[in-house]
Amino acid sequence: MSTEIQEMPEQGEIILATVTKVMDHGAYVTLEEYDDIQGFLHISEIAPGWIRSVNRFVRVGEKKVLLVKKVNSQRGDIDLSLKQVSKDQKKQKLKEVKKFEKGKTLLQNIQERTGLKDEEIEELEDSIYSKFDTVYDAFISIGRNGIESVKDLNIATKTSAVIEDICSKIKLPSVEIRGIMEITSNRSDGVDIIKETLLDVIKRDSTADITYLGAPKYRLSITSEDFKSAEKILKPIIGEIENNIQKKKGSFRFTREDSKKTREN
Numbered sequence: 001m002s003t004e005i006q007e008m009p010e011q012g013e014i015i016l017a018t019v020t021k022v023m024d025h026g027a028y029v030t031l032e033e034y035d036d037i038q039g040f041l042h043i044s045e046i047a048p049g050w051i052r053s054v055n056r057f058v059r060v061g062e063k064k065v066l067l068v069k070k071v072n073s074q075r076g077d078i079d080l081s082l083k084q085v086s087k088d089q090k091k092q093k094l095k096e097v098k099k100f101e102k103g104k105t106l107l108q109n110i111q112e113r114t115g116l117k118d119e120e121i122e123e124l125e126d127s128i129y130s131k132f133d134t135v136y137d138a139f140i141s142i143g144r145n146g147i148e149s150v151k152d153l154n155i156a157t158k159t160s161a162v163i164e165d166i167c168s169k170i171k172l173p174s175v176e177i178r179g180i181m182e183i184t185s186n187r188s189d190g191v192d193i194i195k196e197t198l199l200d201v202i203k204r205d206s207t208a209d210i211t212y213l214g215a216p217k218y219r220l221s222i223t224s225e226d227f228k229s230a231e232k233i234l235k236p237i238i239g240e241i242e243n244n245i246q247k248k249k250g251s252f253r254f255t256r257e258d259s260k261k262t263r264e265n
Helices: 087-114 118-129 135-145 147-153 157-168 190-204 227-247
Strands: 014-023 026-031 037-042 063-072 077-081 174-184 208-214 217-224 251-256 260-263
Touching: 014 037, 014 087, 037 063, 063 087, 087 118, 087 135, 087 157, 118 135, 118 147, 135 147, 135 157, 147 157, 174 227, 190 208, 190 227, 217 227, 227 251
Parallel strands: 037 077
Antiparallel strands: 014 026, 014 063, 026 037, 063 077, 174 217, 174 251, 174 260, 208 217
């Protein structure tokens, strides 16, 4: 008779856990990613400095992003830390968990619409993970590039049709970067020069939007799938506008504004 070995997290791993019991010297938590095995968060690893009450920092039922400090596989002990988790690590972990949960929902949707058995859904999931980091990433790729982007996964025609339909209804995440352009021209036809220059940009690039704020200011915004691609689009547009205006003896100045995510599905 074989005994299944419980998978354990690795030292240094960032995990998400739920607080199940709070005591004077720390708190016990369960690790959902590891079949709800138990870990311990000692009071000294909750926050810097002296802690009067553990309940001020952790409460039963709360989910916490924690660092795995030490793992003893033989004894089943997992020592955790809250204070050693940076803001960036917490943000990244929560983002990963959110993607994972979205992926589970998408797979459930496929199963409901296709009638696939549990093992068939697992096979589909394994196939997706052979090419993508998450199921959600795969669906975003299909939403942007079509079902052809997963053609090499050999997904059944009926299932592919359902996936394609689901992806067509997903609001794709995007970002916006923007800034204020100050454009002036002392020529008699200066207004027309500025107008034609800006209209040419809008006509050629659907990701660009220009809003008149009142002379001499205009807001230029670029919407794209991520900040890197948005920046790549922005730079030549600014260069083109600046060159065209300066060639006709006008002046141009661009000041960046805060960037933002415009849509989070």
